[in-house]
Amino acid sequence: MPGDQILTVAQVREAEQALIDAGSSIDALMQIAGRGAADWIWRMAGRHKVTVLCGPGNNGGDGYVIAEAIRERGGHVVVVAAAQPGTDAAKNARKAFASEVLGPDADVSGHVFVDCLFGSGLTRPLTHDHAELVKRLAATHHRAVAVDLPSGVQSDSGMLLNDDLPRYDFTIALGAWKFAHFLMPAAARVGELRLVPIGIEPVEGAARTVVRPRVHEPPADAHKYTRGLLAVVAGKMPGAAILASMAARGAGAGYVRLFADRMDNVPVDVVVDTGILSEVLSDDRNRAILVGPGLGRDGEARERLAIALADPVTAVVDADALVLLTPRGLAERAASTIATPHEGELVALERAFDLDGSGTRPERALALARASGMVIVAKGPDTVIAAPDGRLACARSATSWLSTAGTGDVLAGVIASRAASGVPAFEAACEGVWLHGSAARLCPPAFTASALAERIPAALAACL
Ligand SMILES: NC(=O)C1=CN([C@@H]2O[C@H](COP(=O)(O)OP(=O)(O)OC[C@H]3O[C@@H](n4cnc5c(N)ncnc54)[C@H](O)[C@@H]3O)[C@@H](O)[C@H]2O)[C@H](O)CC1
């Protein structure tokens, strides 16, 4: 599924170098980046006062370009230099800024504070004076905008190098997204995101953002089986499997069958089958299977999981099934498997697959995908999707109201439904994550998981 690319610092440098080798220059790229950022800031500030804080590197250079572009338009802009420009491009941009530059002790206030202190070149925590300066300027302006990255965050990991730094209203990414725009804790500080393209070419193997999928109407001669039969295996707590089935019903599959010993109070459009699991799963019309929500963790649950994994169709494995899953349980599988762990379940899977759990969330998800052969949806406020072949996608949290019981069951149901509709595993996972987040945005605050499941068709409608 296409999306915008997310690059590491090393990938940005390489891509930037490729542009320079092809005849561009760092100064030219800085002009494109800075002027593009200035367009957004101009829209925010208009003729209100803008203060640009410039650091010593090329992020500071962007700041001088932004300030000059706003000045040329007749805007009211002030530059505060935290340090003298240190790179050639930043020195040139400083020279081209045709107005006064204030020192770090200047007493300034205004409408928009633009943070160009450090960007992707930050390698160590901000000094006390720099951190205090950023905090003071954020406090004396109505809005705070970070250029490329908020100063003080690590680009590749999303870690905060300093405590207690401001939250921004906007972050304007330059050239490409960085992991810190999506990964916690930095993702909670970046505010709304904008991207200024500077001509960077697609980088092979780069991570992508999760974007709205393209979904097609069923063909005119479609029937429930051609649209996809999804088997949902219930267990000890059938409510979770019902919730997943309801969500799956709205995400494209033509037929959702819930396998349970006995089931009361099931919505009419979820079909319950109380037959012997191994017999009903051998139905060769099955296109995908979902196992885990409400499964339980006892011997019977283990048995149900083993039967489900023996089915030669794409399997979505969630909740209790993730705790029961072992490398041996997957050894015989030829079809794709999608696992949807939250942080605790991710740790349990890492242990089961003998991984040490080190590295950033994308690195951990990729290591697990490679070791297990599964597509991993490491869900949370910064959901990361990794495939065994190295593909990687990151999603922004749609809303923190998703932090309620049962939303994970809905996610698993939606992903399974996309897989049952014939979408390959990695793409089904990305589509499911997008639909889940989009449905959450359509819900009023403090929604329940069943309200979320009801909004899935509306989210799907936006993809047609
Ligand atoms: N994406 C692109 O192609 C473009 C990005 N641009 C901007 O350039 C910055 C990255 O520039 P760089 O000079 O590498 O890094 P910084 O500006 O972040 O500054 C790093 C500079 O400061 C030193 N340093 C690192 N940490 C500290 C610290 N805590 N205290 C003091 N000094 C520190 C470090 O050694 C460097 O010398 C990118 O984010 C974009 O904003 C360009 O505009 C071109 C196109």
Ligand SMILES: [K+]
């Ligand atoms: K910055």
